[in-house]
Amino acid sequence: MSCADDKNCNETRTRRKAIVVLGLMLLIFLGLSAVSFLDSRNQVTPDTVSFDTHMAVQGKRVFQAYNCMGCHTIVGNGAYFGPDLTHLYASTGPAWLAAFLPSAANWPAEAALRAQLLNPALAADAGSNTLEAYLKKYPGAAERVHRRGGQSSHMPNLAFRSDEVGQLIAFLKYTSQMNTEGWPPKPKVDGLSFPQARQRVGLTGAGALAQPVVAAAGSAVNETGDPATVGEKLAKDYGCMACHSSAQERLVGPPWGQLYGSQVSLADGTTVLADDAYLAESIRQPDARIVAGYPPGIMPAYAALLNDDEINAIVAYVRSLQGEQK
Ligand code: HEC
Ligand code: HEC
Numbered sequence: 001m002s003c004a005d006d007k008n009c010n011e012t013r014t015r016r017k018a019i020v021v022l023g024l025m026l027l028i029f030l031g032l033s034a035v036s037f038l039d040s041r042n043q044v045t046p047d048t049v050s051f052d053t054h055m056a057v058q059g060k061r062v063f064q065a066y067n068c069m070g071c072h073t074i075v076g077n078g079a080y081f082g083p084d085l086t087h088l089y090a091s092t093g094p095a096w097l098a099a100f101l102p103s104a105a106n107w108p109a110e111a112a113l114r115a116q117l118l119n120p121a122l123a124a125d126a127g128s129n130t131l132e133a134y135l136k137k138y139p140g141a142a143e144r145v146h147r148r149g150g151q152s153s154h155m156p157n158l159a160f161r162s163d164e165v166g167q168l169i170a171f172l173k174y175t176s177q178m179n180t181e182g183w184p185p186k187p188k189v190d191g192l193s194f195p196q197a198r199q200r201v202g203l204t205g206a207g208a209l210a211q212p213v214v215a216a217a218g219s220a221v222n223e224t225g226d227p228a229t230v231g232e233k234l235a236k237d238y239g240c241m242a243c244h245s246s247a248q249e250r251l252v253g254p255p256w257g258q259l260y261g262s263q264v265s266l267a268d269g270t271t272v273l274a275d276d277a278y279l280a281e282s283i284r285q286p287d288a289r290i291v292a293g294y295p296p297g298i299m300p301a302y303a304a305l306l307n308d309d310e311i312n313a314i315v316a317y318v319r320s321l322q323g324e325q326k
Pocket of ligand 2: 283
């Protein structure tokens with residue numbers, strides 16, 4: 001490209017200037033990129049985060065296998081059908097997640113949380129082993145239990161294995177430790193005004209947090225006539241249905257459909273008749289006799305949580321699941 005004679009020829013100079021400016025831009029760009037990488041050196045990495053014996057990396061695989069991203073977001077990635085899960089662990093703690101995930105068709109009530117805290121791994125990870133201390137430390141759990149506990153949830157029941165629940169907790173523990181620079185922003189809603197978020201009756205004020213649900217459930221046993229109905233409610237509230245199906249399907253524990261009156265094969269090779277006494281013992285001390293094909297030490301012992309009336313009501317509920325014959 002040559003200059004025409006009659007024109008003021010500074011094309012070369014202009015081109016040189018442009019190249020210098022571009023070079024400067026490139027330097028600034030590379031410099032800023034390097035600085036942005038420096039910052040992320042303090043980021044937590046998934047291989048350093050675990051819950052009990054479960055690694056966050058395993059949890060990420062479970063998260064993908066169940067396509068949680070099809071409904072939830074993590075740091076904004078995913079779908080917006082369910083709530084964002086990035087910082088959930090920090091606000092609800094591991095025990096609430098352990099109660100919620102396997103029973104996602106229901107929001108866990110206080111009793112289910114109390115039962116989870118009997119698990120030493122969960123209590124240790126949470127740093128508190130009483131319900132009162134836990135709810136204080138994890139306000140997100142307190143809010144969910146008191147506003148929604150016992151009500152049904154829109155999250156599908158995904159029937160996880162118990163190790164998958166532990167792995168998901170490890171993964172959500174990792175995401176809640178990520179430095180997201182203040183993301184997500186706080187939503188601008190003034191309180192929860194939808195019908196599912198109604199405060200539970202009789203639970204108001206801070207003092208109510210310490211009120212055990214056992215007392216309320218105990219009076220329900222005396223008030224309503226049908227123990228099987230009361231038992232069904234207790235079984236839901238105490239999170240039994242997270243591990244036991246009322247029909248025939250195998251979840252974490254044996255199914256209850258057709259259980260009453262049947263011969264149960266035990267791990268030691270003997271059999272036992274599933275009568276009132278056996279069922280009550282299985283609830284108080286699950287490890288006294290282990291059902292064949294199931295691991296010991298998974299079911300919490302409910303001896304300290306349920307009184308005799310409540311156990312009888314749950315047994316009546318299991319009895320009512322016998323089917324049409326009786
Ligand atoms: C088909 C959609 C769908 C899938 C798949 C799904 N969820 Fe959900 N999830 C929801 C919805 C909807 C809610 C909110 C429920 C409500 O408000 O009643 C929810 C709620 C939750 C909550 C409670 C959130 C809170 O703030 O209280 C957790 C934890 C959760 N889901 C975890 C998971 C995990 C982990 C997976 C994958 C293993 C998963 N979800 C898969 C739809 C889904
Ligand atoms: C974390 C999972 C889990 C929870 C929660 C749980 N269970 Fe279990 N349950 C199991 C497992 C696993 C077994 C089988 C091993 C054994 O015999 O202890 C079992 C066994 C039983 C049995 C004996 C069943 C049979 O076929 O002989 C009964 C009855 C029972 N549970 C009742 C309850 C009740 C009532 C609750 C709630 C108050 C409850 N479970 C909560 C996991 C659970």
